[in-house]
Amino acid sequence: MGNTLKPAGETRAGDVLARMRSDIISCALKPGTKLRFETLRELYEVSFSTLREALSRLVAEGLVVAEGQRGFLVAPVSLFDLNDLTDVRVLVERQCIKLAIDRGDDRWEADIMAAFHRMDRLQSRLGASYYLSDEWATLHSAFHLSLVAACGSPNLLEIRQKLFERAHRYRRMSSQFRPQWRAKDVEHKMIMDRVIARDTATAQDLVDRHIRETTENVIAHASHLFAQGGAGDAFRRPDPVAAE
Amino acid sequence: MGNTLKPAGETRAGDVLARMRSDIISCALKPGTKLRFETLRELYEVSFSTLREALSRLVAEGLVVAEGQRGFLVAPVSLFDLNDLTDVRVLVERQCIKLAIDRGDDRWEADIMAAFHRMDRLQSRLGASYYLSDEWATLHSAFHLSLVAACGSPNLLEIRQKLFERAHRYRRMSSQFRPQWRAKDVEHKMIMDRVIARDTATAQDLVDRHIRETTENVIAHASHLFAQGGAGDAFRRPDPVAAE
C-alpha cells in the first residue's frame, strides 16, 4: 500500500484534458470554433496523439463534438440546447434526490453539512464576486454532489455529473455579465434543510426551481451570446449549427 | 438535407470501434478482461494510436473502462450494475415515452408502424432463433428508438441509446442460453398500440414492465456468468471528483 496518494502524478493527457475543459467552460475557447490540431499543439505544447486523447474524452463529456473525419469543434451553445439540458437535469436530479433521501445515512447528512460549510465560508471570504472563482465553483459542485451522493446509483451519478459540467459553461457565460446570485445562497441552505429533514417532495421542488431559475437567469442575461451571429470571434465565422 | 450520404467512407478507427463493440456485446471479449495493446494490435491489425482512439470511444459508451495509466478493461458485469442500469433505463424511457406521445405527429406514428413491421417480418423469416441474429438486434433497436424518436430531446435520446447498448450485452448473455423471448413479440405490439393511442400512462407501464421482465429473465438464466468473487464494489470507477 505504498502509493495511495499521488495527486501530483498525472498523465500529460489528463493535464491537457483539464486545461482544455477549463478553457471551454470559461469560453476562452469559444463555442462553435474549430479546433485545429496545429494551433492546439502550440497552445498546449503537446503532440497530436495526446491532443487526440484529450479531445476524445471531451467528446464523451459533451464539451467537444467530432465532425466525422473533418476534425473537432467546441460544442456549440444554443437556446434549444440549454432548455433541453435543463429539462434532462431536472429529471435526473429529482430522481437522485429521492433516492438519496431514501437511502442516505448519518454519514451522508454530515457530509452535506460539511460541504455546505466549506462553500459558505469561502463565499464570505471572497465577498461579492465569489461566483467568478474557480475554487468556489469546485466547492459548489461538491455541495450539490454531496446532496445526492447517497443515491446508490453510480450510473445516475455519472450522467448527472456530465450534465452538471455542461450546465456550468452556461452559468459561467451569464455570471460574467450580471450577477444575480445573491438569492442562491439562501436557496442552497433551504435545499440542505429540506433534504436532511427527509422532506422528499419539497426538496425535489426546491432543486427543480433552483435549476430552472438559474437557466432563466442565463437566458435573460447571456442568450445574446448564442444567438448564432452575435458572438464576435477573432478566428473564423461561426458555422450555422446543423439542426440535429 | 440528406446527411446520410457517406456509408462507405469509414475511418479505420470507426471500423475497429464497430468490431470491438460487437465483440464486447457478444462476449467474444469477456467482461473484466484486460485489454493489452499488443494483443489487440494483432487481433484487429491496427496500430497503437488507432486502438487508443477506438478504446476512448468505447469508454464513452461504457463498454470499456480506463484504469488510470494501467491500461483498459472490458467493462465488468455484475448483478448490481444490471439492476442499477435497469432502474436508470426505466426512468429515462418513461420520460421519453411521455414526451414523444406529447409531441409526436403523424409521421412519427407511421415510422413506428414501419419499424415494427420490419422487425416482425424478419422474425417470421428467421424463425425460432431470431433473437441471436445481429440483423434482428438492429431492427429491434430501431423499433424501440422509433417509439421515442419524437420526444424532442437530443440529450435524453443520446443517454437512452448508450444505456440501451449496454443493456444489450446483458440481454445477449442470457439469450444464448435459454430463449424466453416468445412473450416479447406480443409485448412489442401492445406497446406500439398504446403509444399510438396516446395512452401515456399505460404505455409507460408497459415499457417499464418490458424492461424489468427482461432484466429478471437475464438474472434468472445468466447471473451465474457474472457472479465473480464478491460484491462488485471494485467495478466501474468513473472520474473521481476532486473534493479538495
Place this chain on the structure above:
DNA sequence: AGGTTTGATTATTTCGAAAATCCGCAGTAA
C-alpha cells in the same frame, strides 16, 4: 523470518513524420 528496496521486465503513453482525406479553386464544357 518479515518487510522494504532495488533492478529487470513488461505494458502503456507520448512523440513527430508519413499516408490518407478534405476543401477550395481554376479550367472546361454544356
Place this chain on the structure above:
DNA sequence: TTACTGCGGATTTTCGAAATAATCAAACCT
C-alpha cells in the same frame, strides 16, 4: 452563366519507435 472535373494546399488520421510508468522478483536490511 451554371454545373462538372481535376489539381494544389491544408488538415486530419494513422503509423511504429522511443520515452515513461507500472509490475514482479530477487536481494537486502532490520
